[in-house]
Amino acid sequence: MFLELLPFYNKYLEPASAYEITNVVQNFPFISILLSLFIGIVCLAVRPKTAMKLVFFNLGACFLLGLSTLIYCIGRGDYFIYVMGQFPAPFGNEIRVGVLEALMATAFALVMFLSLMGGLKHIFHDVLPEKQTYYFLMMEFLFTSLIALIYTNDLFTAYVFVEINTLTACAIVMLKHSKETLVATARYLMMSLLGSGLIMIGISILYDISGHLLMEDIKVAVTALAKTGKYKLPLEVVICLFAIGLGIKSALYPFHSWLPDAHGTSTSGSSAVLSGLVLKAYIILLIKMIYRVFGMEVILNSRVLNILFVLGVLAMTIGSIKAINSRDLKRMIAYSSVAQIGYIYLGIGLGPAGMAAACLQILVHAYTKPMLFNTAGAFMDEANGSRKFKDLVGAARKNMWAGIGFAVGAFSMIGIPLFAGFVVKYNLATAALTTTKLKAIVALVALVISTVLNAVYYIPALMVLFKKTDDTKDIVLFGSKTDVPFVVSNGIFIICNFILGILSFIFIDIIIMGLSMFA
Amino acid sequence: MINVVESLKNFVNGTQLIESKNETEIKDSTVVKKHHETSFTERVTALIEKGESKAARSAYTVVAVIMAIIIIGCLIYTVSFLPHFGGADNPANSSEVVRAYIENGIHDTGATNFVAGMILNYRAFDTLGESSVLFIAATAVIILLFRHKTKEEEKAESVEEEFYEDKHDVILRHGALILVPVTLMFGLYVLFNGHLSPGGGFSGGTIMGAALILYNLAFGDKSTKKFFNYNINKVVKIIALGFYALSQAYAFYVGANHLPSIISNGVAGTILSSGLILPLNVCVGFEVACTMFGFYSLFDREEI
Amino acid sequence: MLSGLISNFYETASIIVFGIGFVTLLLNRNIIKKIIGFNFMDTAIYLFLASKGYITGRIAPIVSERLGDANVVAYQAGTAVPNINNYVNPVPAGLVLTGIVVSVSFTAFFLALAVRLYRAYNTLDLHKIISIMNKEENEE
Numbered sequence: 001m002f003l004e005l006l007p008f009y010n011k012y013l014e015p016a017s018a019y020e021i022t023n024v025v026q027n028f029p030f031i032s033i034l035l036s037l038f039i040g041i042v043c044l045a046v047r048p049k050t051a052m053k054l055v056f057f058n059l060g061a062c063f064l065l066g067l068s069t070l071i072y073c074i075g076r077g078d079y080f081i082y083v084m085g086q087f088p089a090p091f092g093n094e095i096r097v098g099v100l101e102a103l104m105a106t107a108f109a110l111v112m113f114l115s116l117m118g119g120l121k122h123i124f125h126d127v128l129p130e131k132q133t134y135y136f137l138m139m140e141f142l143f144t145s146l147i148a149l150i151y152t153n154d155l156f157t158a159y160v161f162v163e164i165n166t167l168t169a170c171a172i173v174m175l176k177h178s179k180e181t182l183v184a185t186a187r188y189l190m191m192s193l194l195g196s197g198l199i200m201i202g203i204s205i206l207y208d209i210s211g212h213l214l215m216e217d218i219k220v221a222v223t224a225l226a227k228t229g230k231y232k233l234p235l236e237v238v239i240c241l242f243a244i245g246l247g248i249k250s251a252l253y254p255f256h257s258w259l260p261d262a263h264g265t266s267t268s269g270s271s272a273v274l275s276g277l278v279l280k281a282y283i284i285l286l287i288k289m290i291y292r293v294f295g296m297e298v299i300l301n302s303r304v305l306n307i308l309f310v311l312g313v314l315a316m317t318i319g320s321i322k323a324i325n326s327r328d329l330k331r332m333i334a335y336s337s338v339a340q341i342g343y344i345y346l347g348i349g350l351g352p353a354g355m356a357a358a359c360l361q362i363l364v365h366a367y368t369k370p371m372l373f374n375t376a377g378a379f380m381d382e383a384n385g386s387r388k389f390k391d392l393v394g395a396a397r398k399n400m401w402a403g404i405g406f407a408v409g410a411f412s413m414i415g416i417p418l419f420a421g422f423v424v425k426y427n428l429a430t431a432a433l434t435t436t437k438l439k440a441i442v443a444l445v446a447l448v449i450s451t452v453l454n455a456v457y458y459i460p461a462l463m464v465l466f467k468k469t470d471d472t473k474d475i476v477l478f479g480s481k482t483d484v485p486f487v488v489s490n491g492i493f494i495i496c497n498f499i500l501g502i503l504s505f506i507f508i509d510i511i512i513m514g515l516s517m518f519a
Numbered sequence: 520m521i522n523v524v525e526s527l528k529n530f531v532n533g534t535q536l537i538e539s540k541n542e543t544e545i546k547d548s549t550v551v552k553k554h555h556e557t558s559f560t561e562r563v564t565a566l567i568e569k570g571e572s573k574a575a576r577s578a579y580t581v582v583a584v585i586m587a588i589i590i591i592g593c594l595i596y597t598v599s600f601l602p603h604f605g606g607a608d609n610p611a612n613s614s615e616v617v618r619a620y621i622e623n624g625i626h627d628t629g630a631t632n633f634v635a636g637m638i639l640n641y642r643a644f645d646t647l648g649e650s651s652v653l654f655i656a657a658t659a660v661i662i663l664l665f666r667h668k669t670k671e672e673e674k675a676e677s678v679e680e681e682f683y684e685d686k687h688d689v690i691l692r693h694g695a696l697i698l699v700p701v702t703l704m705f706g707l708y709v710l711f712n713g714h715l716s717p718g719g720g721f722s723g724g725t726i727m728g729a730a731l732i733l734y735n736l737a738f739g740d741k742s743t744k745k746f747f748n749y750n751i752n753k754v755v756k757i758i759a760l761g762f763y764a765l766s767q768a769y770a771f772y773v774g775a776n777h778l779p780s781i782i783s784n785g786v787a788g789t790i791l792s793s794g795l796i797l798p799l800n801v802c803v804g805f806e807v808a809c810t811m812f813g814f815y816s817l818f819d820r821e822e823i
Numbered sequence: 824m825l826s827g828l829i830s831n832f833y834e835t836a837s838i839i840v841f842g843i844g845f846v847t848l849l850l851n852r853n854i855i856k857k858i859i860g861f862n863f864m865d866t867a868i869y870l871f872l873a874s875k876g877y878i879t880g881r882i883a884p885i886v887s888e889r890l891g892d893a894n895v896v897a898y899q900a901g902t903a904v905p906n907i908n909n910y911v912n913p914v915p916a917g918l919v920l921t922g923i924v925v926s927v928s929f930t931a932f933f934l935a936l937a938v939r940l941y942r943a944y945n946t947l948d949l950h951k952i953i954s955i956m957n958k959e960e961n962e963e
Contacts, residue, residue: 607879
């Protein structure tokens, strides 16, 4: 046989430890991706209620599959690779599952389940009846692309799923039947296409200078190039292109202009998913690229992290200032997302020390922001669908359960101890202290200013919502019409927030373990 | 920063916030404010946020132009450092992956077209995602443009259509009568020979879609609907992509677990060969044809 | 630098086209022109990628009898291999194929969106649309 004569072929056919399938659990990530994709296709043929049930079934199943993968991975203590096809990478496609990936996939499935559950009433209200099926179809494909982006080990697969993610995210914004969502979608789509173009040309140049599309092989090639100093400039340009492209898509500060419209106008379930998950998927991809494509040393030498650090600091302050100026509840929460994304980039900008805090912030924000958006939807119900603060006076007294949820989310965003947001700020601050003096000072000052600014807009908002007026003398616990799915999802979100806040050390341990598998 | 201070004040005696907000709302809607009545930050935010002022717009333009020029300048400068065009020793062209695709391609996949073997066997997961993009886009266009009609509307339209039906051009009809079968045949040829020659699902599907569009243009909506309507379009797409997903799920599962596969590669170079590539090409082709016709039909008259 | 640009003329041209598309997408107010700009941008990337896979003097990666690679049965059995020096790099071709499909999908979606926007606001100027939207929002 000719194949055995080729030295490189043997290397990959010889099953290394990571390639061997020894446990049935190793099939679970693959099953969750293909199951989501297949259910997404089937959704086109069924009625809205059936599609809804299918989506919830799939999300629940993916949560359980992800959880068992996570437990297996922690027990295994190492990552494993699942070959998508008969031929191992670099010839075929493969997915790579470590602790961090499994954790994120599990968390994302749960967040998506809860956000859809909390926004269910609004979905059936805001989307035209004949288009509700398509809403669930888009959600299903969105979820597929999210987990595929988390698990993928190949740059071009990542590009394909980035595009699926963009398309479905735009579609779920536009599915709310109103004129303004069309404008929001156009702006979102335009910015996303700019980002995609930059990412694609980055991939092309990287492929040209490294000759590979698989993340590990690119890293080998890039490390060799960095040592010899060959193609130094193209490499730096590629790093910048990826940072800008993914920055545009994840609404990093100067590129955030599309976010308030898209997240502020869409139906509350969509807003929750968009801000909680879609933005994070791109950041996870960026973290993966930093560790697994370029390698930390090359990234540190290129100083791109400093740019991300500065932009993160700007996002934290300017996002908050914009939030203070908005008179619209959902828009305020959307601007708050800009600030919170700034925290993640601050963590990334701190280098290896801040990466764990950044990942923790991804989790915390994914669990807090959907809760805020869903409760905002519940308040809007009490104010005849208006998002303006002047119509929302006392809304929390009409729906106390949503009020409690909003308060928990707001306190978490401000960073009061016991709530999840505090842990992130604490971790970011301790991480900042281990870096250079200048960075530490800037980061600490930014954290303090941002905390104050967060309080400046969340506390007045709480006061407006909880204000006692003439027609809100009596407190109603579950709103004028009890919306059972929302009540349940809000309760679980609140519990999750406290779990993240109090038991954060567990998650930090898991994240650090996952990051060590990256490197 | 003035707004920040204001908000802080409001925070101290929280009730004022609502009233002051109400006041500003009224101010906005009534008369044009005099210059000294607005605070500096209000003016600046009005300038920037509403995007109506010339200054803000030209500032945005200038910044955008500078950014674009910087990006393009950097890229052009980068290009001059890249490996030379057409070189066989470039990292991308001399990598082990390329060598394996060409030298082992026929052994591994049974396809004499290495590109087909690559996209539908080695890297089938990417192509699955790619077909999903097309599926999603078709659905998104349906969401945006498809008009769900009541029965009365449908009746009224069919009457209208009968009235216009006869006005289709004679030359167009006779030309189409010759061209449509030939085009369809050519599309099917490209589709079924995807693993042997240039072509495959995407190109063949597009050609078939073009044939359908030509038929529709020449013979009108009613005769097209006899064999191709919204439901058939939907069913074909679901079956095609569903088969793709299921067969790939099987192939991935078998491949990853090192199990024996029931799919044989056949004799390379013949039409019934190369394992899953032929059926996948057919699936992709039908999906693309449906999508292309769907795009045309939706943009033309908001239905399929 | 200049010699590098001249030897990489395909890439240089594609970057220039990319720049035209990028600026059009970013700065033109008309949505249809934005879509044209986006298509320019994507096409430029495909030109770039396709030129990366080309190797001087070689043909498309399909086994060809013309170049003496006719022993398909032996290739399948693994007892011989096609001459690698005959064929260009097949990887970029696959990537371009995927990219084209993605770009077609996005073009269709964006055009459909433009149709709906025009119906809602009677203009294709994005700035005008946004100012109309802001006005309507304030009137509420």
